[in-house]
Amino acid sequence: MVKHxxxxxxxxxxxxxxxxxxxxxxxxxSARSGGSxxxxxIVGIKNGIxxxxxxxxxxxxxxLRKDEFDEFLDWCKRTSSHGxxxxxxxxxxxxxxxKELENKDILKDGVDLEKLLNEFNLL
Numbered sequence: 001m002v003k004h005x006x007x008x009x010x011x012x013x014x015x016x017x018x019x020x021x022x023x024x025x026x027x028x029x030s031a032r033s034g035g036s037x038x039x040x041x042i043v044g045i046k047n048g049i050x051x052x053x054x055x056x057x058x059x060x061x062x063x064l065r066k067d068e069f070d071e072f073l074d075w076c077k078r079t080s081s082h083g084x085x086x087x088x089x090x091x092x093x094x095x096x097x098x099k100e101l102e103n104k105d106i107l108k109d110g111v112d113l114e115k116l117l118n119e120f121n122l123l
Contacts, residue, residue, distance in 0.1 A: 008057050009055065009056075009057050010031070012055055012057045012088045013029055013041050013042055013055050014029065015088070016042055016053065016055060016086060016088070016093065017029045017042055019093075019113065020042070020044040023046070023117060023122065023123070024046055025044040025045060025046045025051075026044070026045045026046065027042060027043070027044050027045075028042070028043045028044075029041065029042050030042070030043075038071070038075075039075065040052040040053055040054050040072065040075065040083065041053055041054055041055040041086075042055060042086075043081065046122050047122065049082070049120050049122065050079060050080065050081035050082065051081065051082050051084065051116075051120075052072075052075065052076055052079070052081040052082065052083045052084070053083075053084050053085075053086040053095075054068075054072055054083070054084070054085055054086065054098075055086045055087075055088065056085065056086070056087045056088070057087075057088045057089075058087070058089075059089070061087075061105070061106060061107055062085060062087050062106065064085065064101065069098070069101065069102075072098055073098055073099070076098060082097070082120075083097070083098035083099075084096060084097055084098060084116070085098060085101055085106060087106055087110065092112075093112065093113055094106055094107070094110030094111065094112065095110055095111055095112070095113065095116045096109060096110045096111075
């Protein structure tokens with residue numbers, strides 16, 4: 001079961017990495033990052049803008065433990081990056097800014113990748 005979950009998450013991370021590369025991003029994927037947010041799952045860089053993603057492929061709405069949230073937020077502050085929770089539910093990706101995670105719902109307030117990239121004029 002754990003291997004299946006890891007493979008599912010790793011495949012989703014690779015998919016998002018390919019999508020970002022298709023938009024012209026330089027992409028770094030942190031293999032075996034699950035369970036620890038010492039570095040986000042994916043970091044994408046384009047035109048000097050750094051986007052960091054913590055990816056989830058859960059069937060139910062994803063969340064981060066308090067310590068994971070705090071560590072991810074701190075990492076984003078130290079690196080001047082924009083952090084996002086990235087949720088792949090079935091074939092659709094939704095993104096929510098990490099700073100909005102405590103007050104907003106990714107299911108209702110999450111945006112697709114094109115809308116996210118458009119916010120930074122990266123399309």
